[in-house]
Amino acid sequence: MLPTLPTLACATCLADKGSLVGQAQGFAILTMLGVLAFMFLCGGGVVFTLVRRQKKHAATLAAAI
16 A cells, blocks of 8 residues: 655645735636636527528528518
8 A cells, every 4th residue: 555645736736815826826717717608608699690590591581482
């Protein structure tokens, strides 16, 4: 059986909660989540627009027949 060693997180993984590095890490995570949410909203908007245009086109074809 291997002896257990204490695991310590480096500053990259876990910074002091009150330090500037910790605050910057928190804002970086929020920024990345904001960019991700924006990208999902853009993708949803494209799908919504395509569905709306398809319905309008189908209605135009049905009226022409």
